Amino acid sequence: MRQLSALFAVTVCTLHAAAIRGTVVENQTGYPLARATVTVEPVGSGSEAHSVLTNLSGIFEFSALAPGTYRVSASKLAFAPVQYGQKRWYSPGMPIGLAAGDTASLTIRMPRYGAITGTVLDENDVGLHEHLVAVYTNTRPPTLVARAPTDDRGMYRLFGLRPGSYLIRSLAKEYDDESYLPTFYGESPTVDPAHAIDVTLDGQVDHVDLHPMTGRLFTVSGRVPGRYGQAVSVTLSSDSGRETAAVDSRGNFRFNPMAPGQYELLAEAPAGRSGGLEAAFQVLTVDRDLTDIPVRLGPPAVVQLVFEDTGGHPLEMPEISLLARHKDAAGEDKAETLREPRVTLPPGRWDVALPPSAAYCVVGFSGPPSESASQGRTDGWNEILLATGSQNVVKFVLSSSPGAISGTVKNANGDAVTGVPVFIEPYDLDPRKRTEPMRTASTDEKGQYNVGGLAPGVYRLLASFDYQMPEAAQMEAAEAKTVRVDEAAHAVLDLEEFVIH
Amino acid sequence: MRIWLLPLVAGALHAATVRGTVVENQTGHPLAHASVLLEPVPGSTGIRMTGRTNRYGLFEFGGTAPGIYIVQATRAPFLTAYYGQKRWNSAGMPLTVTESETQFVTIRMMRFAAIGGTVVDENDVGQPEFEVAAYKDTRPLQLVAHAIADERGVYRIYGLLPGSYLVRSAGKQFQGIGYKPTFAHEAETADQARSVDLEIEQEARELNLRPLPGRLFSLSVAATSADPEGMPVTLTLVSEMSRQVVKSASHTFSGLPAGEYQVFAEAPTYSPEAKQGAYERVYVTKDTQVGMLLRQIPPVTFQFDGVPVNAADDGAVKLLGRRKDLAGSHDTQAIKLADRRATLAVGPWEFAVVPADGYYVAGFSGLGGYRPSGRFDGWNEATVSYGGTVRFTLSSSPGSLHGTVSDTGEPVIGAPVFLEPVDLEPARRITDTYVTITDVHGRYHFGGLAPGHYRVLSSFEYQMPDSKIMTEAQAKELQIGADVGQDLDLYKIR
Numbered sequence: 005m006r007q008l009s010a011l012f013a014v015t016v017c018t019l020h021a022a023a024i025r026g027t028v029v030e031n032q033t034g035y036p037l038a039r040a041t042v043t044v045e046p047v048g049s050g051s052e053a054h055s056v057l058t059n060l061s062g063i064f065e066f067s068a069l070a071p072g073t074y075r076v077s078a079s080k081l082a083f084a085p086v087q088y089g090q091k092r093w094y095s096p097g098m099p100i101g102l103a104a105g106d107t108a109s110l111t112i113r114m115p116r117y118g119a120i121t122g123t124v125l126d127e128n129d130v131g132l133h134e135h136l137v138a139v140y141t142n143t144r145p146p147t148l149v150a151r152a153p154t155d156d157r158g159m160y161r162l163f164g165l166r167p168g169s170y171l172i173r174s175l176a177k178e179y180d181d182e183s184y185l186p187t188f189y190g191e192s193p194t195v196d197p198a199h200a201i202d203v204t205l206d207g208q209v210d211h212v213d214l215h216p217m218t219g220r221l222f223t224v225s226g227r228v229p230g231r232y233g234q235a236v237s238v239t240l241s242s243d244s245g246r247e248t249a250a251v252d253s254r255g256n257f258r259f260n261p262m263a264p265g266q267y268e269l270l271a272e273a274p275a276g277r278s279g280g281l282e283a284a285f286q287v288l289t290v291d292r293d294l295t296d297i298p299v300r301l302g303p304p305a306v307v308q309l310v311f312e313d314t315g316g317h318p319l320e321m322p323e324i325s326l327l328a329r330h331k332d333a334a335g336e337d338k339a340e341t342l343r344e345p346r347v348t349l350p351p352g353r354w355d356v357a358l359p360p361s362a363a364y365c366v367v368g369f370s371g372p373p374s375e376s377a378s379q380g381r382t383d384g385w386n387e388i389l390l391a392t393g394s395q396n397v398v399k400f401v402l403s404s405s406p407g408a409i410s411g412t413v414k415n416a417n418g419d420a421v422t423g424v425p426v427f428i429e430p431y432d433l434d435p436r437k438r439t440e441p442m443r444t445a446s447t448d449e450k451g452q453y454n455v456g457g458l459a460p461g462v463y464r465l466l467a468s469f470d471y472q473m474p475e476a477a478q479m480e481a482a483e484a485k486t487v488r489v490d491e492a493a494h495a496v497l498d499l500e501e502f503v504i505h
Numbered sequence: 506m507r508i509w510l511l512p513l514v515a516g517a518l519h520a521a522t523v524r525g526t527v528v529e530n531q532t533g534h535p536l537a538h539a540s541v542l543l544e545p546v547p548g549s550t551g552i553r554m555t556g557r558t559n560r561y562g563l564f565e566f567g568g569t570a571p572g573i574y575i576v577q578a579t580r581a582p583f584l585t586a587y588y589g590q591k592r593w594n595s596a597g598m599p600l601t602v603t604e605s606e607t608q609f610v611t612i613r614m615m616r617f618a619a620i621g622g623t624v625v626d627e628n629d630v631g632q633p634e635f636e637v638a639a640y641k642d643t644r645p646l647q648l649v650a651h652a653i654a655d656e657r658g659v660y661r662i663y664g665l666l667p668g669s670y671l672v673r674s675a676g677k678q679f680q681g682i683g684y685k686p687t688f689a690h691e692a693e694t695a696d697q698a699r700s701v702d703l704e705i706e707q708e709a710r711e712l713n714l715r716p717l718p719g720r721l722f723s724l725s726v727a728a729t730s731a732d733p734e735g736m737p738v739t740l741t742l743v744s745e746m747s748r749q750v751v752k753s754a755s756h757t758f759s760g761l762p763a764g765e766y767q768v769f770a771e772a773p774t775y776s777p778e779a780k781q782g783a784y785e786r787v788y789v790t791k792d793t794q795v796g797m798l799l800r801q802i803p804p805v806t807f808q809f810d811g812v813p814v815n816a817a818d819d820g821a822v823k824l825l826g827r828r829k830d831l832a833g834s835h836d837t838q839a840i841k842l843a844d845r846r847a848t849l850a851v852g853p854w855e856f857a858v859v860p861a862d863g864y865y866v867a868g869f870s871g872l873g874g875y876r877p878s879g880r881f882d883g884w885n886e887a888t889v890s891y892g893g894t895v896r897f898t899l900s901s902s903p904g905s906l907h908g909t910v911s912d913t914g915e916p917v918i919g920a921p922v923f924l925e926p927v928d929l930e931p932a933r934r935i936t937d938t939y940v941t942i943t944d945v946h947g948r949y950h951f952g953g954l955a956p957g958h959y960r961v962l963s964s965f966e967y968q969m970p971d972s973k974i975m976t977e978a979q980a981k982e983l984q985i986g987a988d989v990g991q992d993l994d995l996y997k998i999r
Contacts, residue, residue, distance in 0.1 A: 035628045039680040057681070060627050081680065082633040082656035116656065127560045128534045133582045156582040156616065156663045163656050181557055182538055235737035235752065253777040274737070 022102045025065040026110030028058050028078050032206055036062025037114060040080040047073040047099045048423075073099045076110060083114040084166075084205050087472075091504065093167055093205055096425070096472045118203035119163035122189075122212035124154050124174050131158020135177050135184070137214065138244060142169035142200040148335055151175070151245050169200045174214040175244045176221055176263035184216035186244055186263050191215050221261035222290050226297025228255040228271055236273040238299065240288075241332035242266065257299075262290050268332045270352055271299045280304075284392050285351035304348040305390035310399040314367060319402060321345050322364065327357045327439070331387070351392040355385035357439050358400055365459035367491065368401030383459030384430065384437035405492035408456040413447045413467040415501045420451025424467050424501055428455055429479055431464040431486055441473055460491045468502040521602045524565040525610035527558050527578045527586075531706060535562025536614055539580035546599055546919040548944035549573040573599045573918055573945060576610055582664060583614040584705075593667065593705040596965045599919030618703040619663035622689070622712035624654045624674055631658025635684075636675035637714065638746055641668060642700045648833055651675075651747065667705050671698045674714045675746055678721050678760040685719030685762050686746060693717065721762055724787065725794045727755040728770040732781050732801040736772040743767040743830040763790050767830050769852055770797045782851040784890070803892035804846035805872070811899040812864060822899070823859040825935070828852060829886065851891075855884040857935050858897050865955040868898030880926065882955035883933035904954040904985035909947045910963040912995040916947025920995055922963040924951050925975050927982070937969055956986045964996040 028040040042064040045053035049072055058064045075097050076088035087097025088110055100108050124135045134153050137160040140146035149170070154160045162172070172189040188198030189212055201209050228236050228251060236251040240259055249257040267288045275282045282301040288294065309326060311319040329339040331353045342356075353374055358366050360383070369382035374389035382400075390396060409428065413421045428443040445453040447467070466474060466484035474482070487497045527539040537560040545551040551572035558564045558578075575597045576588035587597025588610045602608055624635040636653055637660040640646040649670070654660040662672070673688045688698030689712050701709045730736040738754040744766050749758060770783045783797040809822050816822045824842065828835040830853060840847050840856075858866050865882055871894050872887035887895055906924065910917045925938040943949045943963070962970065962980035970978065978996050983989060 030630055033630075035630050037630060038626055038628060039682065062628065082631075119656075126537055128537060128562065130529055130532075130534050130536060155661065156619070161655065180538055180540070253773070 021067060021107070022069045022071055022104055023065065023067045023107045024069060024074065024076060024100065024102070024110065025063070025067075025107065026112060027062045028064065028080075028112045028114060029062055030083075031113040031115040034113075036060075037080055037083075038062060040064075040078050040083075040114065042066075042076065042078045042112070044069070045075045045077070046070075047075055069102060071102055071104045071106075073101045075099050076112070078112045078114060080114060082116065082164075084117050086112055086114050088112060091470060094472055094474070094478070095470045095504075115205040117163065118165040118167060118205060119161060119208040120165065120170065120172060120201055120203060120212050121159065121161040121208060121210050122172070122214060123158045124160065124214045124216060125158060126215075131156075132177070132179075132184075132216070133158055135160075135216070136175040136245075137162065138173045138175055139165065140171045140173065142171050144195070145243070146171055146195055148243065148245055165203045167204050169202050171195065171198050171200055172212050172214065173198075173244075174216040176261065177216070178221050178261040182218055183221040183261060185219035185221070187214060187216040189214055191217065193217060219263075221263055223258070223293040223295055224262050224267070224288070224290060224297070225256070225258035225295050226299055228257065228273070228284075228299045228301060230255070236271060236301075238269065238271045241268045241270070241334040243333055246332070246334045264291050266290075266333065268352065269297070269299070270332065270350070271301060272350060273301055275303070280348075281350060283350045283352075285390075300392075302351075302392040304350050305392065305394045305396055307347050307349055307390065307396045307398055309342065309345045309347070310397055312368075312399060312401050314401060314403050322358065322361065322402070327359060329355045329385075331355055349390055351390045351394070354388050354390060356388060356398060357385045358383075358402075359439065360443060360457045362406070362457040364402040364404050365406035365457055365491075366400055367403045367459060369399065371398040372396045378434045378437060381430065381433045381437070381459060381461050383461070384433045384439050386437070403459075403491050406456060407458040407460060407489035407491060407493050407495065408454065409458065409463065409465065409487060409489060409495045409497055410452065410454040411496055411498040412451045413453060413499045413501055414451060416503075420447070421467070421501045422447055422449050422451060424451075424469055425471070426453045426455070426465060426467045426499065427471065427474055427479070427484075428458075429464040429466075429476065429484065430459075430461055432462040435476060444473075458489050460489060462486055462488050465497055465499060466502055467499040468504075470502065470504045519571070519604040520568045521571055521605060522565065522567050522607040523569050523574070523576070523600070523602060523610065524563065524607065525576070525588075525612060526562045527564065527580070527612045527614060528562055529583075530613040530615045535560075536578075536580055536583075537562060539564075539578050539583075539614065541566075541612075542577040542579075543569065544575045544577065546573045546575060546942055546944060548946065549918075551602070569602055571602050571604045571606075573601050575919060575942075576600050576612065578612045578614060580614060583616055586612050586614045588612055591966065594968055596921045596968050598965060616706045617663060618665045618667060618705060618707045618709070619661055620665065620670060620672055620701060620703065620709045620712050621659070621661040622672070622710065622714060624658040624660065624714045624716065626715070631656075632679065632716070633658055635660075635677055635679075635714075635716065636747065637662065638673050638675065639665060640671045640673065640695075642671050642695075644695070646671065646695055646745070648745070648747075665703055667703050667707075669700050669702050671695055671700050672712055672714065673698070673746070674716045676719075676721050676760050676762040677716070682718055683721035683760070684716035685721070687714060687716045689714045691715045691717060719762065721760045722789050723757050723759040723792045724761055724766065724768075724789055725755070725757040725792075726768055726770070726797060727794070728772075728783065728797040728799060729754065730772040730781055730799045732799065733774060736774065736781070738770055738772045738799065741769040741771075743769070743832050745831045748830070748832050761789055764788070765831065767852070768795060768797065769830075769850070770799055771850060772799050774801055778848060780848055780850065784852040800891065802848060802851055802889070804848045805889055805892065806846050806894040807840075807842055808845065808894055808896040809858070809899060810896060811867070811901065812860070816861070821861040822864075822897075825857045825859065827855050827884075829855050849889045851889050853886065853888050855886050856895060856897075857882075857884045858899070859935075860899050860953060862953060863903065864899045864901055865903035865953055866897055867900040867955065869896070871895040880929045880933075880955055880957055882926070883929045883935055885933075902987075903952065904956055905950065905952045905988045906954065906959070906961065906983065906985060906991060907948070907950040907988070908991040908993055910943045910949060910993045910995055911947060917943055917963070917995050918945050918947060919943060920947070920963050920965060921967070922949040922951075922961065922993070923967070923970055923975070923980070924954075925960045925962075925970075925972065925980065926955070926957055927960055927972075928958045929955075931972060937971060938975075940969065954985050957984075959983045959985055961991060961993065962996055963993045966996065966998050
């Protein structure tokens with residue numbers, strides 16, 4: 005990875021007013037970037053951040069700044085956001101200290117996100133057009149990131165990718181007399197033998213060519229009765245993404261031929277003139293043609309939210325409201341906030357979570373069970389399965405005695421480190437159940453940190469200026485320390501500042 | 506008769522075999538799953554046969570009757586190809602198949618052309634997500650295809666036939682700045698724009714665009730479905746640049762340059778046979794609001810004078826229609842009539858009739874709109890609003906044209922013959938020219954012709970010559986009122 009710190013140049017000169025000015029340029033070409041947003045954020049003063057747009061020449065200026073320390077960041081559509089002074093793309097920026105009369109002159113170079121290109125080829129190395137290609141994170145299970153169709157030459161280009169490791173897969177497609185199965189790069193139907201592609205900022209990986217395997221696809225069709233003229237949507241989700249079928253005037257729908265596998269079907273329609281929504285949810289195993297799937301719409305599910313203490317006594321709904329997100333085989337939707345104890349939700353799989361609080365922690369959970377729900381800790385996302393028209397009780401058990409961790413962060417010389425971010429990862433909580441972002445704390449002037457409101461469990465901690473928000477693999481690589489936290493207990497864990505060399 | 510891959514065993518005594526391979530023109534790679542059609546020329550023995558290439562690009566028609574055939578291959582996204590064609594737009598040469606013989610043919614399939622470039626800002630930095638459209642460089646411009654620039658500002662518009670094109674970025678509000686529709690490289694009008702001439706399979710690159718800043722406006726549409734109420738509404742905003750469709754009863758279309766727009770609002774009713782809709786023509790010079798009340802659209806009655814009353818219902822008269830808006834004409838559809846009536850979306854339409862043998866279209870009237878004088882055997886404009894009658898008058902005394910095509914005194918078999926109605930303006934023609942091919946004696950025949958001026962040409966050099974080519978080839982000019990005989994010499998490019 006190219007060191008972003010090398011991309012910056014600073015000149016501090018003394019003038020009559022404190023100011024930060026500079027130029028934002030495209031990293032690869034050095035061309036000025038007009039209308040980039042540059043933000044100056046005072047560090048530790050509690051003052052508000054200020055933003056300006058660069059002019060046509062890519063120049064920005066913040067004049068008449070109060071003496072102090074500032075973080076400077078820049079953003080622009082289609083570019084990766086940059087913090088001034090970052091060592092790497094995932095590192096936090098370095099603050100700029102300004103005395104009265106100082107002027108900092110900065111050049112901020114903005115890189116673009118990564119991209120992967122290639123061609124989907126048939127048996128004779130002729131490009132296949134209008135063939136969907138998907139990119140997944142190289143995790144287990146892989147997470148779908150984006151899809152793109154091939155052009156007339158069979159070429160695809162997947163862009164806007166953060167640095168990381170990815171898997172590429174051509175999706176199912178039926179041509180006149182040949183069908184192609186979903187196939188990973190490396191000519192593999194399954195994840196593990198697939199070849200991963202590493203993507204960097206400003207990097208484009210070319211010639212990731214795919215040779216889809218031929219095989220049988222199946223018809224998936226059915227009917228939503230009694231819905232003439234209404235806007236019915238029928239969506240089929242799988243790990244290849246979501247497909248929506250048109251519903252004709254008789255309520256019939258038919259999807260493009262599907263590869264064998266597990267699918268989730270969600271149908272939704274307005275509930276007449278009274279407003280609201282009617283819906284249906286089904287899990288389908290496609291291993292043959294499914295040509296007459298009856299889809300009966302019904303009212304949404306009702307969810308009663310219940311909160312209890314560890315003694316079984318009812319509690320009021322916490323002021324920090326519940327988070328819920330709809331999920332299906334293609335991934336999770338954006339989380340929404342539930343503010344009332346009784347809500348109606350479309351049927352299907354949902355995740356619910358209570359955000360962390362200093363006053364309590366989640367120690368128990370119950371709800372309509374889902375087959376894919378995992379056991380273990382309950383202080384993250386908890387999966388529930390809601391049936392059409394069902395009445396459900398979702399219960400959180402809250403402890404008013406959460407755990408805490410504190411300690412001191414020192415550098416390699418044994419000196420206490422002030423202001424270093426401390427990242428707290430719930431280590432024995434299934435990564436898929438973790439709520440984002442990871443908990444963080446910051447050390448005080450004595451190098452001490454303290455984080456409370458922790459549910460019982462094992463945590464992994466890392467103190468470092470080198471990350472904005474480390475991923476699990478980065479925590480692993482940095483040999484983050486682990487510690488167990490019990491209910492009402494206070495664990496102590498001293499840390500050494502981690503520095504990437 | 507459909508033949509599924511190979512091999513087939515010849516069933517008929519003395520039958521012949523036609524086999525061959527279909528390959529990609531540029532690389533020579535075999536093309537699997539291409540459709541292959543074997544079509545006998547008029548008067549030849551043999552039947553139409555279809556097949557498909559296998560994974561090695563091979564096809565075989567066993568049991569083929571001796572005769573004279575045109576061999577055609579199709580596969581997306583390639584141009585349709587013919588055995589023996591000289592160029593991408595040439596007609597195929599007939600293939601003579603004799604008894605007990607095996608013919609092997611190779612068909613090369615060509616790709617369409619493409620235009621690419623980058624949408625850049627003042628500093629030559631790529632601008633993402635701009636829509637770019639390609640137009641045929643004609644007046645008025647004809648929108649052909651469009652694409653969206655990626656995060657680098659790079660666009661590529663493909664599937665283009667050879668010809669002269671202009672490209673234009675769409676109006677867009679982007680990062681607080683309004684950008685007007687701009688032709689490449691930085692031109693406001695088509696006459697100042699840089700055009701690009703495309704050859705077949707050409708990739709024209711570096712056709713960059715720098716959108717010009719300018720004032721943009723919004724158009725807020727609030728539509729109400731009233732008959733019945735509460736039905737889901739689809740709004741379509743049309744400009745000469747594009748069509749935008751939203752499934753909503755109210756929507757604000759933003760980032761619009763000043764100019765003329767059409768708004769279509771459509772919704773279903775409780776009956777599959779009925780629709781409700783509304784149509785407005787709006788000239789945007791400032792931020793504008795439009796309210797639309799959707800009403801149920803009564804069916805349009807089609808009347809065909811001069812033919813038996815039930816001619817339309819029993820299929821003797823074929824009615825064609827296509828919606829027309831600022832972006833151009835929609836695809837042509839065959840309009841099915843029930844009791845001589847059809848329910849159609851509101852707005853401008855064009856109608857044409859393909860009459861039964863022995864008739865031609867001699868008159869058209871109804872539903873207001875454009876009233877061209879002269880010939881009516883092409884597209885005729887009308888505006889569908891709420892009910893009304895469209896009347897076609899058919900005459901039972903059409904003209905016809907026949908003759909023989911020869912080359913150095915010998916009749917030419919399977920030669921395309923093109924007949925262009927020159928006093929029917931090109932935009933109103935159902936097809937650019939009428940086409941037939943000569944039979945096994947070199948003879949051709951066109952029937953059901955409206956009286957008027959025509960030009961006729963026979964040549965293997967073209968599949969569908971335009972007016973310019975007909976002029977260059979010195980096509981024979983004719984006045985057709987009744988049956989006309991005209992022998993032709995085969996035209997060749999030398």
